[in-house]
Structures are given as structure tokens and as C-alpha cells.
Amino acid sequence: MKKFFRSYRFRIFLIIILIGIISSELVRRNVISTYMDNAIDIKTSEVTSQMKILSNHLLAYNYLVDSSSEVINAELNQMSSLYGGRVLIMDSNFKVKQDTNGISIGKYMIADEVMQCYKGKTVSNIDEVNGFIEIGVPIRNINSQDVVGVILISVSTADIDSNRRALARSSTIIEIILMCLILAAAYFASYIMTMPLTRITKKIRDAASYEDTSIVSREYQETEEIAAAINELQSKLRVLDESRQEFVSNVSHELKTPMTSIKVLADSLNMQEDAPIEVYKEFMQDISEEIDRENTIISDLLTLVKMDNKDGGLTIESVSVNAMLERILKRLGPIARKEETDLVFESNREVTASVDEVKMTLALTNLIENGIKYNRRPGWVKVNLDADHQFVTIVISDSGIGIPEDAREHIFERFYRVDKSHSREIGGTGLGLPITRKILLLHRGSIKVESVMGEGTTFTVRFPITYIG
Numbered sequence: 001m002k003k004f005f006r007s008y009r010f011r012i013f014l015i016i017i018l019i020g021i022i023s024s025e026l027v028r029r030n031v032i033s034t035y036m037d038n039a040i041d042i043k044t045s046e047v048t049s050q051m052k053i054l055s056n057h058l059l060a061y062n063y064l065v066d067s068s069s070e071v072i073n074a075e076l077n078q079m080s081s082l083y084g085g086r087v088l089i090m091d092s093n094f095k096v097k098q099d100t101n102g103i104s105i106g107k108y109m110i111a112d113e114v115m116q117c118y119k120g121k122t123v124s125n126i127d128e129v130n131g132f133i134e135i136g137v138p139i140r141n142i143n144s145q146d147v148v149g150v151i152l153i154s155v156s157t158a159d160i161d162s163n164r165r166a167l168a169r170s171s172t173i174i175e176i177i178l179m180c181l182i183l184a185a186a187y188f189a190s191y192i193m194t195m196p197l198t199r200i201t202k203k204i205r206d207a208a209s210y211e212d213t214s215i216v217s218r219e220y221q222e223t224e225e226i227a228a229a230i231n232e233l234q235s236k237l238r239v240l241d242e243s244r245q246e247f248v249s250n251v252s253h254e255l256k257t258p259m260t261s262i263k264v265l266a267d268s269l270n271m272q273e274d275a276p277i278e279v280y281k282e283f284m285q286d287i288s289e290e291i292d293r294e295n296t297i298i299s300d301l302l303t304l305v306k307m308d309n310k311d312g313g314l315t316i317e318s319v320s321v322n323a324m325l326e327r328i329l330k331r332l333g334p335i336a337r338k339e340e341t342d343l344v345f346e347s348n349r350e351v352t353a354s355v356d357e358v359k360m361t362l363a364l365t366n367l368i369e370n371g372i373k374y375n376r377r378p379g380w381v382k383v384n385l386d387a388d389h390q391f392v393t394i395v396i397s398d399s400g401i402g403i404p405e406d407a408r409e410h411i412f413e414r415f416y417r418v419d420k421s422h423s424r425e426i427g428g429t430g431l432g433l434p435i436t437r438k439i440l441l442l443h444r445g446s447i448k449v450e451s452v453m454g455e456g457t458t459f460t461v462r463f464p465i466t467y468i469g
Contacts, residue, residue: 013190020182028171039160044124051137051151064091064149067098084156091149117150131157196223262290314356316467321351340377347385353392354467363439366432367459371398394461402453412437
């Protein structure tokens with residue numbers, strides 16, 4: 001039940017109910033209010049017309065001078081009884097000539113309504129507390145149109161109130177019926193409106209259990225966009241899962257290969273009881289190389305795992321990039337001389353940047369060492385350093401064998417090697433470039449590669465001078 005109250009469907013249901021209740025109540029109140037206004041207007045108009053006719057009768061019988069006319073008195077009493085109120089006749093001196101209640105005869109009445117009537121205006125006021133409409137009509141001389149008196153009448157609104165109560169009861173019954181209909185409509189509307197979300201939820205669950213791999217929802221634009229986004233995410237997850245499976249497979253293969261070689265070499269030695277010492281040494285040297293290769297693979301894998309953290313465990317400090325590159329080249333010097341490769345360092349300026357020196361050294365060492373290992377004899381590797389006010393740029397180029405065009409987009413994938421046989425000869429694991437790219441991404445940097453087969457390869461590395469965490 002708690003889940004239902006927190007659901008999108010319940011909220012839609014509640015909104016529809018609230019809109020229905022508020023709308024029906026506003027309509028009910030407006031109907032009653034409109035009825036009251038119209039009924040009072042009609043009643044006021046009707047009484048005003050009667051009072052104007054009466055004023056002519058008063059003048060005809062000279063009632064303002066002599067109020068003893070039985071005809072006029074009978075008419076006044078009849079009107080008072082008809083409208084359930086009181087009729088007062090006043091002359092031009094504000095003196096009450098007749099009062100159907102017999103209370104104010106002979107008295108003088110000066111009130112705002114009376115004064116307005118003596119100015120020639122017809123006035124009406126509603127006394128909602130006592131339930132009366134008070135109407136004042138001027139008595140005009142037929143010839144001169146001067147105001148010679150005033151008729152005041154109070155009209156009961158009891159019949160209007162009675163009709164209003166009856167209308168209120170009827171409208172309340174109608175409102176209750178409407179609420180029942182609104183409840184049913186809200187229930188079905190909320191069900192229909194949330195049905196696409198329910199379908200998407202089911203399809204997501206089906207996709208999670210591999211029953212379905214595609215989500216389609218065209219009921220609404222919003223649900224279509226949600227379905228498209230989920231499909232996109234699902235596609236990325238499939239790619240990630242395939243990549244994970246491929247990675248596990250590659251790790252298994254790469255770790256198994258040296259172990260297989262070691263086992264073959266060990267079995268060969270066991271089968272040769274009287275093998276010469278030179279054969280033993282040769283086999284033991286091969287076993288040692290395979291163990292070193294296994295250690296290199298494990299070390300590179302651990303490096304990648306550590307850098308899969310959010311910040312990769314970076315230790316940022318201010319480092320002279322010039323000095324860092326010089327140390328790398330000095331350390332790789334013996335390998336370069338062995339491979340008959342010249343190392344050339346060019347620097348346009350002194351550059352200092354905020355980096356993790358250990359990891360950045362590893363990244364640049366991988367690139368320069370690859371330039372040496374995959375080079376021709378004799379060959380060269382050039383390292384050019386430059387910087388502007390924002391970025392450090394390091395260009396590493398070589399005169400090596402180059403990278404095929406169809407392989408360039410894959411060289412940063414784990415365990416990918418362009419020439420597996422050659423890589424195995426030089427001890428490559430296929431993890432150097434992925435590690436390099438990961439380190440540069442952790443530094444908010446980038447790496448690009450350009451290569452021409454038979455001429456060489458150029459890697460361009462860029463990263464911010466100031467580390468942005």
C-alpha cells in the first residue's frame with residue numbers, strides 16, 4: 001500500500017480527483033451565485049415596474065395630499081402582502097404619508113436611499129442578513145417631471161432563498177454523482193496513462209533476464225525518449241559485457257601462455273635423463289624469460305586495476321616536464337643503443353606542470369619504448385616538448401615500421417597487438433598503450449596517433465598545465 005501511495009499512478013489519480021472536486025465545486029457555486037443574481041435582478045425589475053405604476057396611481061388620486069383613498073390603501077396592502085414586505089409613501093417634505101405596517105405614519109424619514117430618490121434616482125439594496133430587497137422609486141409630477149415624493153418598499157427574498165436551497169440540494173446530489181464518475185474516470189485514466197511505464201518496466205525486466213533485448217514504446221513522446229535512452233544504455237552495457245568477457249578471455253589466454261611454455265620446457269627436461277648441461281641452461285633460461293613475461297603481465301594488470309578507481313590514486317605535484325623527459329630518455333638509452341636507435345629531445349621552453357610524476361613517467365616511457373622496440377635499424381625516436389598558457393604538448397615520433405590504418409582505432413584496447421608474433425619476441429603484453437591512455441585521461445588529457453606504413457608513427461600527447469580535479 002505504501003508503494004502505491006508513492007507511485008506515479010496514485011499521483012495522477014490524486015491530481016485528477018482534485019481537479020474534478022475543485023472544478024465541480026466551482027461550477028456548483030457559480031450556478032447558485034448566478035441564480036441568486038438573476039433572481040434578485042428579476043425581482044427588483046418586477047417590483048420597480050410595479051412601483052412606477054403605483055406612483056402614477058398616487059398622483060391620480062392626489063394621495064400625497066389626502067392619504068385616505070381606500071383604493072390606494074387596498075392596493076398598498078395588497079402589494080405589501082404580495083411581496084411579503086413593507087411599503088412607505090413619503091411626500092416632498094420627507095413626511096411618511098402611509099406605512100403598511102402602521103409604525104412610521106406622520107414621521108419624517110431622512111436616509112441615504114431617500115435622498116438618492118429625491119435626486120431622481122431609483123435605488124435598490126440587498127439586506128442579506130434579514131432577507132430583504134429594499135427598493136426606492138421617486139414619484140414624479142407627470143407634467144414637470146419634478147420629484148414630489150418617494151415610494152420605499154422592502155421585498156422578502158424568502159422565495160428566492162427557498163429556490164436557492166432546493167437548487168443547492170440538487171446540485172449537491174449532482175456533484176456527488178459527478179464525483180463517483182470522476183473517481184472511476186481518474187482510476188482508468190491513471191491506469192491508461194501509466195500503462196506505457198508499466199510496459200517499459202516489464203521490458204526492462206525481460207531485457208535483464210535476456211528474454212527481450214529491445215524496448216519499444218510509442219504511446220507518448222516522453223516514453224519513447226525513455227525507451228530510446230534505455231536501449232542506448234542497454235547497448236552500451238552489452239558492449240561493456242562483451243568487452244569484459246573478451247578481457248577475461250584475453251587475461252586467461254595471456255596468463256596461460258607463459259605457464260604452458262614453462263610446463264612444456266619442464267616436461268622436456270624431465271624426459272631427458274642424461275641431457276647435457278648446455279641444454280639444461282638453455283631450457284632454464286627460456287623458463288626464466290617466461291616467468292619474467294608472466295610477472296610483466298601481472299604487473300601491468302595490477303596497474304590497470306588500480307587506475308580504474310575514480311581518481312586512479314593520483315598524487316599531483318609540480319614537476320619539471322623537461323627534467324622528467326630527460327630522465328626517461330637517459331633510462332631508455334641502453335635499450336636504444338642496443339636497438340641502434342638515436343634518441344633526440346627537443347624543447348622549445350622550460351615547462352612545469354601539475355602531474356603525478358610516477359604515472360606520467362610510466363605513460364611517456366611506454367610510448368618512447370614502443371618507438372624504440374618497433375623501429376628499424378638504424379632508426380630514431382624524437383621527443384618534442386612545447387606548451388602554451390593552458391596545455392603541455394609532447395610529440396613522440398619515430399622512423400619505425402608504422403601501424404596499419406585498420407589497426408589504429410584498436411591499439412588502445414587491452415591486449416590488442418598489431419603483430420602478435422613480433423610483440424611476443426620483444427616482450428609486448430598489449431597493455432602498454434591502454435595504460436598510457438588511462439593515465440592521460442586521469443590527467444584530463446588526450447592522445448592522438450598518426451602513422452604511415454614503412455615511414456613511422458607519431459603520438460601527440462596533450463594535458464593541462466594545471467590539474468583539474
